[in-house]
Amino acid sequence: MTWEYDPAPESRAIANLKPTYRPFVDGEFVDGTGEPLKSVNPATEEVLAEVGTAGPTDVDKAVKAARRAYDKVWGRMPGSERAKYIFRIARMIAERARELAVLETLDNGKPIKESRDTDVPTASAHFFYHAGWADKLEYAGYGPDPRPLGVAGQVIPWNFPLLMAAWKIAPALACGNTVVLKPAETTPLTALVLAEIIQQAELPPGVVNIVPGAGDVGAELVNHPGVAKVAFTGSTEVGKLIQGSLAGTGKKLTLELGGKAANIVFDDAPLDQAVEGIVNGIFFNQGHVCCAGSRLLVQESIADELLDRLHERVATLRVGDPMDKNTDVGAINSRDQLSKIRELVTSGEQEGAQRWTSPCPLPEKGFFFAPTVFANVTQSMRIAREEIFGPVLSVLTFRTPDEALAKANNTPYGLSAGVWTEKGSRILWMADRLRAGVVWANTFNRFDPAAPFGGYQESGFGREGGRTGLEAYLDV
Amino acid sequence: MSDRVTVSKTYKLFVGGAFPRSESGRTYPVSDSRGRFLANAAQASRKDLREAVVAARGAFGKWSGATAYNRGQVLYRVAELLEGRREQFAAEVAAGEGAPSRRAQSIVDAAIDRWVWYAGWTDKLATVLGAANPVAGPYFSFSVPEPTGVVGVLAPPDSSLLGLVSVLAPVLAVGATAVVVASEDRPLPAITLAEVLATSDVPGGVVNLLTGHTAELAPWLAAHADVNALDLAGAPVEQRAELERAAAGTVTRVLRVGRGEPDWTTGPDIGRLRALVETKTVWHPMGV
Numbered sequence: 116m117t118w119e120y121d122p123a124p125e126s127r128a129i130a131n132l133k134p135t136y137r138p139f140v141d142g143e144f145v146d147g148t149g150e151p152l153k154s155v156n157p158a159t160e161e162v163l164a165e166v167g168t169a170g171p172t173d174v175d176k177a178v179k180a181a182r183r184a185y186d187k188v189w190g191r192m193p194g195s196e197r198a199k200y201i202f203r204i205a206r207m208i209a210e211r212a213r214e215l216a217v218l219e220t221l222d223n224g225k226p227i228k229e230s231r232d233t234d235v236p237t238a239s240a241h242f243f244y245h246a247g248w249a250d251k252l253e254y255a256g257y258g259p260d261p262r263p264l265g266v267a268g269q270v271i272p273w274n275f276p277l278l279m280a281a282w283k284i285a286p287a288l289a290c291g292n293t294v295v296l297k298p299a300e301t302t303p304l305t306a307l308v309l310a311e312i313i314q315q316a317e318l319p320p321g322v323v324n325i326v327p328g329a330g331d332v333g334a335e336l337v338n339h340p341g342v343a344k345v346a347f348t349g350s351t352e353v354g355k356l357i358q359g360s361l362a363g364t365g366k367k368l369t370l371e372l373g374g375k376a377a378n379i380v381f382d383d384a385p386l387d388q389a390v391e392g393i394v395n396g397i398f399f400n401q402g403h404v405c406c407a408g409s410r411l412l413v414q415e416s417i418a419d420e421l422l423d424r425l426h427e428r429v430a431t432l433r434v435g436d437p438m439d440k441n442t443d444v445g446a447i448n449s450r451d452q453l454s455k456i457r458e459l460v461t462s463g464e465q466e467g468a469q470r471w472t473s474p475c476p477l478p479e480k481g482f483f484f485a486p487t488v489f490a491n492v493t494q495s496m497r498i499a500r501e502e503i504f505g506p507v508l509s510v511l512t513f514r515t516p517d518e519a520l521a522k523a524n525n526t527p528y529g530l531s532a533g534v535w536t537e538k539g540s541r542i543l544w545m546a547d548r549l550r551a552g553v554v555w556a557n558t559f560n561r562f563d564p565a566a567p568f569g570g571y572q573e574s575g576f577g578r579e580g581g582r583t584g585l586e587a588y589l590d591v
Numbered sequence: 592m593s594d595r596v597t598v599s600k601t602y603k604l605f606v607g608g609a610f611p612r613s614e615s616g617r618t619y620p621v622s623d624s625r626g627r628f629l630a631n632a633a634q635a636s637r638k639d640l641r642e643a644v645v646a647a648r649g650a651f652g653k654w655s656g657a658t659a660y661n662r663g664q665v666l667y668r669v670a671e672l673l674e675g676r677r678e679q680f681a682a683e684v685a686a687g688e689g690a691p692s693r694r695a696q697s698i699v700d701a702a703i704d705r706w707v708w709y710a711g712w713t714d715k716l717a718t719v720l721g722a723a724n725p726v727a728g729p730y731f732s733f734s735v736p737e738p739t740g741v742v743g744v745l746a747p748p749d750s751s752l753l754g755l756v757s758v759l760a761p762v763l764a765v766g767a768t769a770v771v772v773a774s775e776d777r778p779l780p781a782i783t784l785a786e787v788l789a790t791s792d793v794p795g796g797v798v799n800l801l802t803g804h805t806a807e808l809a810p811w812l813a814a815h816a817d818v819n820a821l822d823l824a825g826a827p828v829e830q831r832a833e834l835e836r837a838a839a840g841t842v843t844r845v846l847r848v849g850r851g852e853p854d855w856t857t858g859p860d861i862g863r864l865r866a867l868v869e870t871k872t873v874w875h876p877m878g879v
Contacts, residue, residue: 195704198711202667240660247663247711254719254861516879543731543877565659565714582718 120433123440125227130218136303137167138327139310141180142320147173149328154304157224158437158446158481166303169326171335174295177324178341181266181293184321189293190263194250201246201288203316204309208239208281211312215305219277220437222304224446224482225400227438237562238281241580244564245285248585252290255582261589263291264367265343270333270357271306272349273299273448274403274504280306282579283346284323285564290588292344295324297336301449303327334360342366346587348405351502351528351573369577369587371405371569373502374530377523378408378559379545381516382417384535388557390424393508396533396559398432398444398486402506403452405574406531408559410492410499411510412519418512422490426471429486434475444506447482456484456505463489463498468509494525502528516541524550529571533559552578602632602778604639604802605785607646608795613803614638621778624689632778635803637811640770643799644817647741647768650796655738655766659714665792666710666763672787673703680752680780687751687777701856702756708859709760716765716864729877736868738766739844740819743812745805747825751777753855755784758824761863763797767820770812771800774825778802806830813837820844820867824852 136154137144149168156163169177189197208215212235219230252261267287271279276298287294298306310325326332330353337345337357344367347357351372361368378396380389396408413421437445447453464470468489477483484505492499492509499509513519523532532551534542542556552570555561562568567578577587602621603610612618615636621629635643654662673680677699685695717735724732742762747754751774762769773781785800801808806827813821814837821838823831828850838845846866 195708198707199704202707243663243667244660244714247713247715249711250708251711251715254715256719540876540878543875544879547731547877563660565718582715 120441124436125217125220125438125440127217127221127438129214130221131214132218132221133164135165135167136307136327138169138173139307139314139323139325140173140177141324142314144310145173147327149173149332152300152327152329154222154301156221157448158478160480160482163221164304166307166327168328169332174326174332174335174339177295177326178266178268178336178339180321181295181324182341184319185263185265185293188319189288189322190265190291192291194252194291197288197291198246198249200316200318201242201249201285204312205239205242205246207312207316208235208242208309211308212236212239215277215308217438218308219305220445223273223276223302224437224448226442226445227440228442229400234275234278237564238278241278241281241564242285245289249289252585252589255585257586257589257591261290261591264588264590265292266341267292267294267344267346267588268336268339268342269294269296269346270337270349271296271298273302274400274405276302277305277309279348280309283348286579286584287588288322290585292588293322295326295336295342297326297328297333300327300329337361344368344588346577347371354575367587370575371577371579372573372575374405374407374528374570374574375410375500375502375526376406376408376531376533376551377410377412378533379412379519379523379535380414380417380421381536381538381541382414383537385537385557386417386421386424389535390421390428392533392535392557392559393425394428394432397508398429398506399560401444401447401484403448403504404560406553406560408531408533409503409508411508412522413510413512414519415512415514418510422488422510425488429488430473430475432473432475432486434473434483434485435478444486447484447505450482452504453482453484456503456507459498459501459503460487460507463492463496463509466496466498468492468496468498494522500526516545520545520548527573530569530574531555600630602630602782602802604633604635605782605789605798605800606639606643607649607799608789610785610789619803621776623686629686630779632782632802635801635808639801640808640811641815643770643801644741644815646796646799647770648817650794651740651768653794654768654797657766659717662764662766663710663713666713666760667707669787669791669793670703670706670710672791673706676783676787677703679783683780683783684752687779688749698753698856702753705753705756705859706760709764712764712861712864713766716868719861720865720868720870724872731875731877732872734870734872736765737871739867739869740767741817742767742769742820742822742867743815743818744769744771744822745809745812745825746771746773746781747852747855748774748776748805749852750855752780752784754824754852755781757855757859758822758863759798762867763793765864765867767867768797769799770818771798772805772808772812772825773800773802775803775805809834810837813843814840816841818843820846822846822848822863824848
């Protein structure tokens with residue numbers, strides 16, 4: 116007997132969607148001089164709102180406002196006072212959690228259960244955690260009185276819009292820096308509601324500035340001479356450009372870039388748990404996750420059984436309306452991203468990998484891609500080497516732990532990895548040898564403000580979260 | 592001035608989340624700094640103290656088992672509530688300590704900020720005091736701080752609010768539970784703090800607060816076998832050696848404190864947090 120799900124839609128009204136949103140500069144919402152953009156709901160392709168963007172003069176104003184705020188107020192304020200402002204932000208995000216979750220889902224396309232249970236609470240927690248650091252920096256291991264850097268120019272991606280804003284702004288403020296942040300072109304709305312919260316929390320004008328726009332605004336920002344620190348999360352391609360353009364400027368830089376994480380399953384792994392972890396690892400947030408477990412390495416003796424179980428499980432994932440509380444996989448964030456995924460999937464077929472795609476129904480409108488698993492993948496194929504950033508899993512096999520390790524590390528990336536085995540000593544042996552910034556054992560995609568996150572090699576440098584993450588925003 | 596007759600409060604003990612009178616039926620008069628009668632406070636007995644230790648032990652599992660983030664939020668919530676009672680605390684501090692109202696106000700502000708400081712420590716202590724140990728062998732070894740258990744606190748006699756907060760908040764921040772003996776002569780802000788705690792999200796029994804004669808209660812607290820650590824901040828100087836000897840009976844940890852009452856307005860350090868944790872080292876082999 117099959118039980119059908121009734122629709123369980125979240126209310127759109129609670130997002131308080133406004134027809135227009137504007138840049139936030141020097142404590143005020145202002146008309147940007149850039150060409151306004153239209154933010155689209157990727158699940159329906161309807162325009163959600165018009166968003167004013169920053170032109171070069173707005174970026175300049177924002178950086179100068181941030182510098183003034185740094186010199187006159189924020190940089191010299193006692194940490195215990197900064198802390199209380201940041202605690203306010205944490206609390207106000209939590210208070211408006213449902214509104215932010217719904218707005219995030221509308222703008223980004225991710226399932227409401229993810230924005231509700233992960234993005235927004237983790238964003239609030241990130242501010243809460245860092246608020247506590249503001250008056251304890253002398254205990255962080257950077258000397259008796261570590262100083263801030265000045266104005267931080269920050270550019271964030273579209274996959275976790277509010278959460279990435281929190282990851283960037285919270286440590287910057289805690290350490291005493293001021294901020295100019297550029298949200299992603301396709302997902303600017305929650306960052307601008309965060310600006311409203313920052314205004315309501317009565318942060319001094321200029322401490323946080325939000326300048327929406329496309330890549331040109333980001334370039335303007337990171338190259339502005341008034342910026343002392345640049346933090347970027349996004350593609351490795353753009354990360355390389357930024358690192359190159361900052362060469363010789365002396366600006367402090369942290370990069371959190373792409374990944375091609377190996378999720379390694381040994382023959383003694385608890386299979387039911389592993390299947391859930393694999394599914395979570397690659398289909399969470401439509402696979403729009405830099406640390407997604409996109410390369411599944413399975414020990415040969417259990418490969419067939421695992422693949423069968425995986426197909427069975429993936430076929431039950433509900434793909435569709437992100438606003439439905441039962442939806443597991445929502446919309447691909449943009450038409451551009453959808454075509455990139457399609458192009459890479461086609462290459463996988465052409466290179467001889469064996470494609471399996473969930474038979475789930477897809478909505479007629481909007482950008483959707485059915486969960487897909489490639490078997491018989493070899494290391495030379497593009498789908499084993501390149502970041503797909505979509506709900507597509509590449510499955511490879513191995514025989515020995517050494518082979519698993521060699522394959523896992525055979526990538527220019529190094530953001531994360533997963534290990535599934537009942538044997539604790541093997542977990543630690545693998546963790547010791549994996550060239551990745553985060554290793555999850557018998558779990559995947561865990562994030563916490565107290566735990567540093569970031570990559571090796573071309574996945575970037577610098578860490579976000581924990582005591583380690585403070586370094587990025589201190590003059591040390 | 593209105594000629595309305597005010598409703599006076601009965602000040603009671605705070606044990607297991609409830610506000611009982613002393614089982615002994617005893618009270619003692621509390622006066623302001625000029626000797627005028629303020630209220631009768633409950634004079635806790637040995638039985639009250641033992642009930643308080645039972646309550647603290649009972650609450651330890653849940654409080655120490657909560658995530659550090661959760662404890663941080665719960666403690667920050669207390670600061671929010673303290674802020675709302677700012678005027679009441681200032682009036683009580685002014686009356687009890689004889690501080691002019693602006694000075695009383697700034698003492699209360701410092702106490703609230705101190706609470707916030709400790710609230711922020713819950714999820715940072717392990718990263719500052721813990722370690723991954725680079726042992727010479729194929730083992731993964733790490734050390735983490737864990738709360739010591741039930742902490743007996745003799746609160747400072749002079750600084751009735753800021754001093755109390757400075758010795759109580761670290762107990763809660765590490766995840767331990769407390770049996771506090773309030774300042775004998777100035778107990779009223781402590782009872783008001785207990786009222787704040789009772790309406791916060793701090794589970795009942797995590798903080799137990801007794802009023803009474805410190806010299807009478809202290810030896811019972813120090814000798815109690817189910818008390819893991821003792822903060823002698825408010826112990827009478829002549830009684831300290833005796834209390835430390837009593838504590839030795841069950842190897843109760845005794846915090847090192849100076850002879851006189853310190854200036855609580857100067858910034859805190861993590862000494863109390865460090866003193867209230869045990870370090871646990873875990874070993875696990877590495878190998879295929």
